[in-house]
Amino acid sequence: MARSNPSTTIEVLAKTSLENILLINKEGYIVFQSESLTHNFGYPPNSMLATSILSYLKQKDQLFLAQAMENLIGKEIDSIKGETTIRDASDHKRYIHYVAKRQEQYIAWRFFDITAMKKKHKQQLEAVYIDDLTQIPNIKGFERYITNLLKRSTSQAFTIFKLDINDLKVVNDMLGRDIGDQVLISVVKRIENFLGHRITFLARLEEDAFGIVVRRMTDIQEIEALGRELLKHINGQIVIQEYQLVLSVSIGASFYPEAGQTYKDIMLSTSQALQIARQKEEEQLEVYTPFESEKAYRMFTLRNELLRAIEQQQFTLYYQPIVCAKTSTIISAEALIRWIHPVWKVVPPNEFIPALEETGLIIPLGEWIVRSVCEQLSQWHEQGYKIRASLNMSAVQLFNEDIVSVVKEGLVTAGVDPSYLTIEITETIEITKKSVFLQTVENLRALGVNISLDDFGAGYSSFSKILDLKPHVLKLDRSMINDIETDYTSFEVTTALVSLAHRLNMQVVAEGIETATQQKVTADVGCDLLQGFLFSRPIPSADFLQLLATHEPLTPQ
Ligand code: C2E
Numbered sequence: 001m002a003r004s005n006p007s008t009t010i011e012v013l014a015k016t017s018l019e020n021i022l023l024i025n026k027e028g029y030i031v032f033q034s035e036s037l038t039h040n041f042g043y044p045p046n047s048m049l050a051t052s053i054l055s056y057l058k059q060k061d062q063l064f065l066a067q068a069m070e071n072l073i074g075k076e077i078d079s080i081k082g083e084t085t086i087r088d089a090s091d092h093k094r095y096i097h098y099v100a101k102r103q104e105q106y107i108a109w110r111f112f113d114i115t116a117m118k119k120k121h122k123q124q125l126e127a128v129y130i131d132d133l134t135q136i137p138n139i140k141g142f143e144r145y146i147t148n149l150l151k152r153s154t155s156q157a158f159t160i161f162k163l164d165i166n167d168l169k170v171v172n173d174m175l176g177r178d179i180g181d182q183v184l185i186s187v188v189k190r191i192e193n194f195l196g197h198r199i200t201f202l203a204r205l206e207e208d209a210f211g212i213v214v215r216r217m218t219d220i221q222e223i224e225a226l227g228r229e230l231l232k233h234i235n236g237q238i239v240i241q242e243y244q245l246v247l248s249v250s251i252g253a254s255f256y257p258e259a260g261q262t263y264k265d266i267m268l269s270t271s272q273a274l275q276i277a278r279q280k281e282e283e284q285l286e287v288y289t290p291f292e293s294e295k296a297y298r299m300f301t302l303r304n305e306l307l308r309a310i311e312q313q314q315f316t317l318y319y320q321p322i323v324c325a326k327t328s329t330i331i332s333a334e335a336l337i338r339w340i341h342p343v344w345k346v347v348p349p350n351e352f353i354p355a356l357e358e359t360g361l362i363i364p365l366g367e368w369i370v371r372s373v374c375e376q377l378s379q380w381h382e383q384g385y386k387i388r389a390s391l392n393m394s395a396v397q398l399f400n401e402d403i404v405s406v407v408k409e410g411l412v413t414a415g416v417d418p419s420y421l422t423i424e425i426t427e428t429i430e431i432t433k434k435s436v437f438l439q440t441v442e443n444l445r446a447l448g449v450n451i452s453l454d455d456f457g458a459g460y461s462s463f464s465k466i467l468d469l470k471p472h473v474l475k476l477d478r479s480m481i482n483d484i485e486t487d488y489t490s491f492e493v494t495t496a497l498v499s500l501a502h503r504l505n506m507q508v509v510a511e512g513i514e515t516a517t518q519q520k521v522t523a524d525v526g527c528d529l530l531q532g533f534l535f536s537r538p539i540p541s542a543d544f545l546q547l548l549a550t551h552e553p554l555t556p557q
Pocket residue numbers: 320335336337348349350353369391392393394424426454455478511512513514531532533534538
């Protein structure tokens with residue numbers, strides 16, 4: 001380690017100076033420390049000697065200063081000036097302003113402690129953001145907070161409540177500002193007491209209005225419930241000095257991202273809601289709803305309900321038998337999703353599948369369906385019922401290639417032969433990214449599962465779909481079956497369709513068989529399999545097992 005004697009002139013100077021001085025040799029080691037470093041920074045005399053100056057400095061500045069000192073020694077520059085932080089003897093960070101100059105073969109570092117000044121500046125800055133009276137952030141602080149929140153989190157939902165004290169002006173005018181101020185302080189206390197840790201941020205936005213941010217709430221009912229509770233806790237009697245007052249507030253709420261993308265927009269939505277709340281006769285609460293139509297609102301609520309439903313496992317699969325047209329024995333079972341809602345009870349899929357698709361929730365749910373059906377097949381096989389099963393997949397699911405490995409894993413885990421599983425595809429939407437969709441279907445076929453084209457003959461179907469999908473099974477839609485009894489053309493079309501399907505090596509299933517006549521006609525035209533209420537409605541898995549256990553061909557009900 002390099003050490004050398006500092007020049008005596010500097011030593012004398014340094015000893016008498018109140019300035020903090022360090023003398024550094026060209027290797028960067030301290031060879032002298034002024035006495036002021038003991039007073040000001042707590043380093044005992046000579047304790048810093050033979051240590052590197054850099055080890056005391058802010059890490060971020062070290063590289064720059066090492067380079068600058070080298071340039072100083074090399075006489076490329078004459079001095080270095082600036083601000084940085086230095087560690088004191090108790091390891092606290094202290095802000096310094098420094099000047100480093102070449103002094104013979106050394107570098108003399110002179111510096112002042114500017115920590116106090118910095119702190120004061122910070123306090124002054126903070127004061128701009130704090131409300132004097134209530135000591136909570138003011139509107140500038142609120143804006144800064146929300147703006148940062150928007151910068152940081154694009155996906156994190158949050159709710160803003162704007163709370164306005166009714167008639168504070170009257171209190172101020174009649175009883176004096178002091179009393180009005182006490183009311184404001186009491187309101188802050190009531191908000192804090194009630195919301196406690198749920199508050200992410202609380203600020204005073206105006207003379208008589210507060211802003212509250214609560215994170216992670218996107219359900220309108222939940223927001224309304226919290227707003228209502230807030231009203232309950234804040235409204236009521238309040239005693240200030242000798243006065244008994246009745247406190248009442250109005251609350252407007254809005255939530256991000258639906259309320260807007262910028263601070264300004266979000267506050268506008270919140271204020272709009274508050275405006276409506278103010279005009280209400282009782283329960284002065286309003287949650288901003290961005291929805292133009294009732295339907296959009298329902299969809300929003302449904303989306304939240306669905307999320308909860310998945311978490312709470314409210315979905316279940318019902319099974320409907322598919323029977324042999326000739327013998328009526330059960331050949332297969334179609335899995336049909338049901339949502340067992342705590343209030344609405346059994347919700348049919350048409351009412352929630354579109355919302356699941358729109359939100360992408362169909363993906364995780366679809367994976368669960370695959371696993372469940374494979375598991376179910378394995379159980380039936382173990383119990384001696386070697387039947388097949390089919391499950392429905394919507395186009396959204398088939399745009400996600402991962403579904404292929406999900407099906408593969410489901411089959412392998414359950415130990416079921418792929419030929420026992422059929423994937424029913426309803427192509428109700430216009431396929432734009434056709435290649436991905438068809439490639440997924442192709443990959444599923446390669447696994448050995450059967451592909452079935454569902455709802456053929458309904459609105460959208462066309463022969464091109466048969467060419468595209470090359471299904472193993474064609475399911476004739478209920479609307480076709482309805483017509484064949486009465487409409488001769490329909491009868492002829494169906495007959496031709498069945499024989500075409502057979503020529504293409506496809507099996508034909510007739511859906512929606514409700515009457516004995518429909519059963520007879522569909523069997524006569526050559527449909528291989530039949531499905532419909534006539535045999536059984538979709539039923540829970542336990543009931544389906546009972547059906548299997550009778551070992552009887554299903555007799556029309
Ligand atoms: P789908 O695949 O064509 O299923 C047949 C639908 O017809 C079922 O309605 C079934 O209950 C009903 N049905 C069966 N026999 C008769 C009958 O004789 N008469 C009448 N009127 N209806 C009958 P469900 O269960 O309400 O399902 C409706 C649609 O929802 C399904 O049509 C399918 O497209 C979709 N879906 C059901 N479960 C799932 C699922 O797990 N995933 C996906 N992606 N879609 C599903």
